[in-house]
Amino acid sequence: MIKVVIAEDQTLLRDALATLLGLESDIEIVGLAANGREAHDAIRRQDPDLVLTDIEMPDMTGLELADLLRREQSRTRVVIVTTFDRPGYLRRAMEAGVSGFILKDGPSADLAGAVRRVMAGERVVAPELAARAWDEADPLSDAERRLLRLAEAGLDSPAMAEATGLARGTVRNYLHSAIGKLGAANRIEAARRARQKGWL
Amino acid sequence: MIKVVIAEDQTLLRDALATLLGLESDIEIVGLAANGREAHDAIRRQDPDLVLTDIEMPDMTGLELADLLRREQSRTRVVIVTTFDRPGYLRRAMEAGVSGFILKDGPSADLAGAVRRVMAGERVVAPELAARAWDEADPLSDAERRLLRLAEAGLDSPAMAEATGLARGTVRNYLHSAIGKLGAANRIEAARRARQKGWL
DNA sequence: TGCCGCAGGTGACAGCTGTCATGCGCGAAG
DNA sequence: CTTCGCGCATGACAGCTGTCACCTGCGGCA
Known part of the structure; x- marks a missing residue:
């Protein structure tokens, strides 16, 4: 049994x-x-x-x-x-x-x-x-992942800085980097793509 | 049967x-x-x-x-x-x-x-x-609904203007109005709220 | 005819966003 | 010890965003 x-x-x-x-x-x-x-x-x-x-x-x-x-x-x-x-x-x-x-x-x-x-x-x-298991590794750092999740929830940069304890500029740097890695045009598209890949 | x-x-x-x-x-x-x-x-x-x-x-x-x-x-x-x-x-x-x-x-x-x-x-x-069936009617106009869907997909205002044939300023007006109706802080939050209510 | 409401539009402005260059400290690799 | 990369930060700037006041044309409608 x-x-x-x-x-x-x-x-x-x-x-x-x-x-x-x-x-x-x-x-x-x-x-x-x-x-x-x-x-x-x-x-x-x-x-x-x-x-x-x-x-x-x-x-x-x-x-x-x-x-x-x-x-x-x-x-x-x-x-x-x-x-x-x-x-x-x-x-x-x-x-x-x-x-x-x-x-x-x-x-x-x-x-x-x-x-x-x-x-x-x-x-x-x-x-x-x-077949597709290993075709793309998650390129995101923990900080980027966290910020993308906040962006998805509708927070703006100052609010994210507040929520994470980071400086506003740093928030923008991470998002910029995530946007680049994901080939997106902005944070919203980046969050969507990451979510769709299962990286969030 | x-x-x-x-x-x-x-x-x-x-x-x-x-x-x-x-x-x-x-x-x-x-x-x-x-x-x-x-x-x-x-x-x-x-x-x-x-x-x-x-x-x-x-x-x-x-x-x-x-x-x-x-x-x-x-x-x-x-x-x-x-x-x-x-x-x-x-x-x-x-x-x-x-x-x-x-x-x-x-x-x-x-x-x-x-x-x-x-x-x-x-x-x-x-x-x-x-109990909750009739407690809130969909306040969105068709134009607002359409733009929120585009916002959700990650388009920015110029891209939405392009996609809809509206002027950029008009796109912003509609989004502003939708944001107001939904009590959101920005277009992303507005799209999330509308989606959650089943209005998109 | 005149007035209203409404879809669509303009212009201005403060604040946010995306991009880039640059800097600093620190731990790992040489 | 030096160099390198990495995490975190700053400042500047063009462009986008949210807000507001105001305009135009058009279909009702008293």
């Missing part, structure tokens, strides 16, 4: 996945979580073989969860299931030592098959992503 | 919903579609009692589908299932004559129940939305 915890913030999908996998005779759903923290608690309590997790969730993302489990040397394997076809996510997931990375857009039929293959020691990656 | 077509662009969720509803003895899934156009074709062919549809899909949204079916005086009832808790969407859905509006974040247990209630002639709306 493969014991599985599911972490996904959309109730409907979470329950649907649980039903779907619960129909398999060799899989048992031992926990449901609506965010990373709940998932971590459930994993502590249930010691499952595998956790199926979304990335974008409130209160700890799936990537942070994977990283935490790796640091704790948990025996629970991690399979990421995400909407977002962003190379940066796959890269970070791999660095966090996940065992699988599949897309919500992908074929659903062999979700159970993917779970079984992972338990057999295989590493399962959505084929449409595998 | 209630005949249902499901329209949802995420394969995983689409198949999971189909499995979930297919388990009910009085519901039969007669079609699956990955976008609004496919859904429309499936409805033509199958003449189902009800279509369960997402809003944000490529190649015709769920709202456009609902509107089309209303104009065609189709007997198929429409139930919207969406991630997005945006009052503007509910308003537009109601104007398109949908029979139900439920959230992916809502309780999944009674999805089948909602389907049955709709078939019994009830109008089913996610309770967390019902």
Whole structure:
């Protein structure tokens, strides 16, 4: 029996996945979580073989969860299931030592098959992503990433300087550098491009 | 037997919903579609009692589908299932004559129940939305809406003037007005707020 | 006819943005 | 020890942004 915890913030999908996998005779759903923290608690309590997790969730993302489990040397394997076809996510997931990375857009039929293959020691990656995994490394520094996130939220430079403790000029320098690296015309386009690549 | 077509662009969720509803003895899934156009074709062919549809899909949204079916005086009832808790969407859905509006974040247990209630002639709306449906009308003019969409994409004022055929000053006037209406500090924040309300 | 409202436009101005040159301190590499 | 790169900063400047006052033409409408 493969014991599985599911972490996904959309109730409907979470329950649907649980039903779907619960129909398999060799899989048992031992926990449901609506965010990373709940998932971590459930994993502590249930010691499952595998956790199926979304990335974008409130209160700890799936990537942070994977990283935490790796640091704790948990025996629970991690399979990421995400909407977002962003190379940066796959890269970070791999660095966090996940065992699988599949897309919500992908074929659903062999979700159970993917779970079984992972338990057999295989590493399962959505084929449409595998090829593009390493084709572009994240060029952003931490400071640039942070400022792009603030720009996305609508702050202007003085507000960002206030929020980060940097000088206004430095804020502009970082943004300038990020704009250059991303080939954008301004901070808004830069933020959009970075977000789309999974670098924010 | 209630005949249902499901329209949802995420394969995983689409198949999971189909499995979930297919388990009910009085519901039969007669079609699956990955976008609004496919859904429309499936409805033509199958003449189902009800279509369960997402809003944000490529190649015709769920709202456009609902509107089309209303104009065609189709007997198929429409139930919207969406991630997005945006009052503007509910308003537009109601104007398109949908029979139900439920959230992916809502309780999944009674999805089948909602389907049955709709078939019994009830109008089913996610309770967390019902109260807020009419509390704020879209204050934006078409010109403002259009410019906010361009702002969101990272264009600056001269580029927007170019794209719309308006004078630069006029572009700034419209944005100024939109910023005022939305209580934002700049065009970026204005675009974010409008998007969040479902007005873009 | 005269007045209003409205879409679209102009001009001015303070402040923000993107770009560039330049500087300083500090830790790593030679 | 010196040099280099890097993080952080400054100053200057053209161009964009947000705000405001005001103008024009046009379709209603009393």
